[in-house]
Amino acid sequence: MEEENEKWLFEISGKKSYWSINYKEIWQYRDLLLLFVKRDIVTFYKQTVLGPIWFIIQPLLTSVIQFVIFSKIAEIPSDGVPYFLFVLAGNILWFYFSDSMKSTSETFTANQSIFGKVYFPRIIMPFKVILSNLIKFGIQFAFFLVVLLYYFAQGAPLLPNWSVLLLPVLLLVVALIALGFGMIISSLTVKYRDLNFVITFGISLYMYITPIVYPTSLVLEKIDPKYHPLIYMNPLTALFDFFKYAFLGSGSLDLWGLVYSIVFSVVVFFLGLLVFNRTEKSFIDVI
Amino acid sequence: MSRTILKVEQVSKQYRLGKIGTGTLSHDLNRWWHTVRGKEDPYLKIGESNDRSTKGDSQYVWALQDINFEVKQGEVLGIIGKNGAGKSTLLKILSRVTSPTTGSIKTRGRIASLLEVGTGFHPEMTGRENIYLNGAILGMTKKEIASKIDEIIAFSGCERYIDTPTKRYSSGMTVRLAFAVAAHLEPEILVVDEVLAVGDAEFQKKAIGKMQDISKGEGRTVLFVSHNMAAVKNLCTRGLLIDKGKVLFQGAIDDVVTKYLETEEMSYSKVFINSSIVYKLIRIEKFEILSEIVTGGSFEFEVLVVSEVEQLVEFSVGFRMVDTTPVFQLYSGHVGELFSMKIGENRIRGRINSLPVISGNYNITLWLGSKGTSYDLHKNVLRVLVREGAIKEGGPISSKNGYPVIHQTKWEIV
Numbered sequence: 115m116e117e118e119n120e121k122w123l124f125e126i127s128g129k130k131s132y133w134s135i136n137y138k139e140i141w142q143y144r145d146l147l148l149l150f151v152k153r154d155i156v157t158f159y160k161q162t163v164l165g166p167i168w169f170i171i172q173p174l175l176t177s178v179i180q181f182v183i184f185s186k187i188a189e190i191p192s193d194g195v196p197y198f199l200f201v202l203a204g205n206i207l208w209f210y211f212s213d214s215m216k217s218t219s220e221t222f223t224a225n226q227s228i229f230g231k232v233y234f235p236r237i238i239m240p241f242k243v244i245l246s247n248l249i250k251f252g253i254q255f256a257f258f259l260v261v262l263l264y265y266f267a268q269g270a271p272l273l274p275n276w277s278v279l280l281l282p283v284l285l286l287v288v289a290l291i292a293l294g295f296g297m298i299i300s301s302l303t304v305k306y307r308d309l310n311f312v313i314t315f316g317i318s319l320y321m322y323i324t325p326i327v328y329p330t331s332l333v334l335e336k337i338d339p340k341y342h343p344l345i346y347m348n349p350l351t352a353l354f355d356f357f358k359y360a361f362l363g364s365g366s367l368d369l370w371g372l373v374y375s376i377v378f379s380v381v382v383f384f385l386g387l388l389v390f391n392r393t394e395k396s397f398i399d400v401i
Numbered sequence: 402m403s404r405t406i407l408k409v410e411q412v413s414k415q416y417r418l419g420k421i422g423t424g425t426l427s428h429d430l431n432r433w434w435h436t437v438r439g440k441e442d443p444y445l446k447i448g449e450s451n452d453r454s455t456k457g458d459s460q461y462v463w464a465l466q467d468i469n470f471e472v473k474q475g476e477v478l479g480i481i482g483k484n485g486a487g488k489s490t491l492l493k494i495l496s497r498v499t500s501p502t503t504g505s506i507k508t509r510g511r512i513a514s515l516l517e518v519g520t521g522f523h524p525e526m527t528g529r530e531n532i533y534l535n536g537a538i539l540g541m542t543k544k545e546i547a548s549k550i551d552e553i554i555a556f557s558g559c560e561r562y563i564d565t566p567t568k569r570y571s572s573g574m575t576v577r578l579a580f581a582v583a584a585h586l587e588p589e590i591l592v593v594d595e596v597l598a599v600g601d602a603e604f605q606k607k608a609i610g611k612m613q614d615i616s617k618g619e620g621r622t623v624l625f626v627s628h629n630m631a632a633v634k635n636l637c638t639r640g641l642l643i644d645k646g647k648v649l650f651q652g653a654i655d656d657v658v659t660k661y662l663e664t665e666e667m668s669y670s671k672v673f674i675n676s677s678i679v680y681k682l683i684r685i686e687k688f689e690i691l692s693e694i695v696t697g698g699s700f701e702f703e704v705l706v707v708s709e710v711e712q713l714v715e716f717s718v719g720f721r722m723v724d725t726t727p728v729f730q731l732y733s734g735h736v737g738e739l740f741s742m743k744i745g746e747n748r749i750r751g752r753i754n755s756l757p758v759i760s761g762n763y764n765i766t767l768w769l770g771s772k773g774t775s776y777d778l779h780k781n782v783l784r785v786l787v788r789e790g791a792i793k794e795g796g797p798i799s800s801k802n803g804y805p806v807i808h809q810t811k812w813e814i815v
Contacts, residue, residue, distance in 0.1 A: 122408075122507040122508060122509055123508055123509050123510060123511070124507075124508060125505055125506065125507050125508075126494065126495075126497055126500060126501065126505060126506040126507075126508075127500070127501065127504070127505035127506070142540075142542070143537070143540070145537050145541075145542050145543040146534075146537035146538060148543075149533055149534045149537045149543070150534070152530075153523055153526065153530075153534055156525075156526065156530075157523055157525045157526065160525040160566075161525070227520075228520050228521050228538070229498070230498055231498065231514075231520045232496065232498070232514060232520050232521075232538055232539060233496055233497035233498055233514075234538060234540065305429075395499070395500040398493075398498055398499045399416060399417075399499055400417075
């Protein structure tokens with residue numbers, strides 16, 4: 115029989131290939147990705163009275179509390195823009211990042227029952243997390259714009275500029291970092307659950323070393339200049355400053371910081387992909 | 402000659418026994434160190450064969466070892482074996498849930514599995530939304546599902562509730578809906594694992610019919626795993642018998658089933674003693690055959706029923722072939738008998754004058770209930786050997802024409 119030479123559709127084997135990503139296959143499953151996103155959004159507010167408003171309540175209340183504590187009590191400055199707006203901008207971007215990273219890091223542990231039963235490209239799950247959080251961010255961002263307009267009408271010194279057009283790029287870079295970190299952690303938690311504990315408080319600590327409740331300028335002013343590189347090592351610093359610079363006109367544009375963040379995001383994303391690919395094949399035996 | 406659609410070559414799967422925790426890190430580091438130096442994984446050399454009942458020394462075990470087989474297009478392959486033989490591991494590898502330790506599987510078609518139906522069902526979403534999501538998880542596109550949605554809903558028989566969240570469904574309805582989605586998949590290779598054990602009789606019939614359509618009518622390939630030998634014989638053309646992680650035998654399905662039943666450890670006995678610890682108000686405590694078991698001979702039995710209530714009951718003794726095909730039944734309801742149970746021990750005795758089956762092995766199923774309600778049921782709890790005998794005294798010894806039931810008849814020329 116000559117058909118032995120005929121092409122096989124695919125081969126299942128124990129060998130692990132780190133880089134091979136079946137793009138064609140992921141494309142075939144695009145409907146699944148969208149249906150998962152729909153499931154996330156729809157089931158979030160099923161049987162609730164307020165529905166999608168819950169998406170807004172979270173950053174709103176956080177910002178109100180932070181406004182009272184950090185602005186009224188601790189009197190932290192905010193580069194000349196209204197503090198509430200300043201912290202709201204930081205919070206919606208932070209929730210986008212931290213929720214994406216946290217859900218991605220739970221990919222294997224949270225989906226083990228479904229992964230144990232059927233095959234589909236596992237990478238769909240992290241992508242779905244990003245899309246769902248993007249929609250959530252969209253709602254929160256709309257709310258942010260309303261607040262922004264209110265302050266603007268009140269005559270607050272706000273200077274939105276051309277760089278708002280780069281918002282999609284900013285969101286992509288933040289997503290890549292969240293995905294990269296998340297995929298690395300998700301792969302490690304499969305075997306070593308210890309990391310679950312680390313991630314929970316790790317995220318809340320990470321929030322404080324990211325310029326959300328305070329401007330970067332304040333840190334630079336208060337901390338010895340020899341520690342300044344440490345501040346810029348955080349890939350989120352330049353991104354958060356850029357977001358506030360674009361929409362509020364606060365602070366200044368740090369071009370090299372942005373380049374660093376972009377390079378960092380690409381590197382961490384591919385590293386995450388590598389680890390994720392290696393894990394997905396047989397994680398079900400160890401989880 | 403149809404072409405080979407699936408080729409399994411030298412597939413083995415190793416599992417680590419016991420807890421994963423301390424020691425994992427050291428093994429991982431050791432393994433990594435060997436790989437860095439270009440050496441073989443040290444833990445692949447060890448490992449014992451997959452025998453559930455004996456305690457081994459090694460921490461590693463081979464769930465599957467050197468599995469080789471091929472499947473041709475349109476074939477329905479039955480995979481049978483005892484619990485823990487490695488069937489599910491094989492199916493998991495085939496459906497790409499996990500990967501083999503060594504070896505490879507090559508395929509020319511999409512493989513979809515019905516390992517567990519209803520994967521990804523979200524209780525808050527309606528039946529219709531769940532059909533779309535579940536279909537997409539199983540590999541269908543939205544367009545494919547949309548073109549079949551009416552068919553799927555009709556097949557499930559849940560039209561009335563289709564826009565209600567599935568958390569309001571009964572478990573039976575959920576399963577029907579899930580199976581309906583899976584049955585309308587169009588993969589070249591379908592992997593089915595015991596899904597037929599769910600749903601009511603009507604739905605099971607529908608499901609088996611659908612599976613036959615898939616293989617016969619549409620020429621698709623099905624891999625079917627089941628413990629129901631009657632269903633396996635009915636559906637499959639070829640069989641694969643797996644034991645302790647190795648292929649013991651493969652060939653025509655009848656031969657494979659016979660081989661399997663031969664290896665099954667079940668000894669002959671005339672007494673059944675209930676060892677179940679499940680609490681029941683009325684239960685069959687003991688069943689005993691009092692007479693010899695010979696074709697045409699008288700057959701007498703006694704059953705001990707322990708009851709905590711006063712209740713009218715019926716009793717049934719069913720004879721089945723070893724592949725569990727029903728043969729005949731002795732049922733008190735057929736002769737209008739109802740026994741009133743007192744609280745405590747009750748004994749019922751039954752007798753027929755002539756045992757109407759040819760010699761061979763049979764499984765016995767016991768049932769206690771009343772008017773359609775089951776109180777206690779024990780399927781295939783006894784294996785009996787009916788010895789050769791005649792149905793009329795002094796008559797010829799019964800011959801084997803393939804008919805299991807023979808009966809005394811009055812003949813005359815008119």
